Amino acid sequence: MIWTPITIEEIFAKIYSAEKDFNGNLLNFWDLIKIYPEKWDEEDYGQEGDGFWVVGLIGRRVIYYNDIEEGFNISEYTTYGTIDDYYCNQDDLNVAVLSLYDLITFGGRIIGQAGPPI
Numbered sequence: 499m500i501w502t503p504i505t506i507e508e509i510f511a512k513i514y515s516a517e518k519d520f521n522g523n524l525l526n527f528w529d530l531i532k533i534y535p536e537k538w539d540e541e542d543y544g545q546e547g548d549g550f551w552v553v554g555l556i557g558r559r560v561i562y563y564n565d566i567e568e569g570f571n572i573s574e575y576t577t578y579g580t581i582d583d584y585y586c587n588q589d590d591l592n593v594a595v596l597s598l599y600d601l602i603t604f605g606g607r608i609i610g611q612a613g614p615p616i
Contacts, residue, residue, distance in 0.1 A: 503547035504565035516591035570594035
């Protein structure tokens, strides 16, 4: 089977599916950080699919969908439009949003982040 990049319609389907489970503070947080999905560059693995879909943004962090690994990830960025670090988590959107919410609320670092392939 040949890999093809995920479409914006498929990204919206994943977002809408996750949003049904958000409520309270997590829904408020999501409403503040979500953006209209944008393709951002990623230097190491993002060229083949013309980048990855970023769906959330706060400060210097983004939530993006890695369609190679089929999961949402959190990464920092230095330049708007370019994801700094590749992660290969296979998280649902609600897991990524909750992880970022916990990071913002309680500080520390993101737990359970899978790095690039070795």
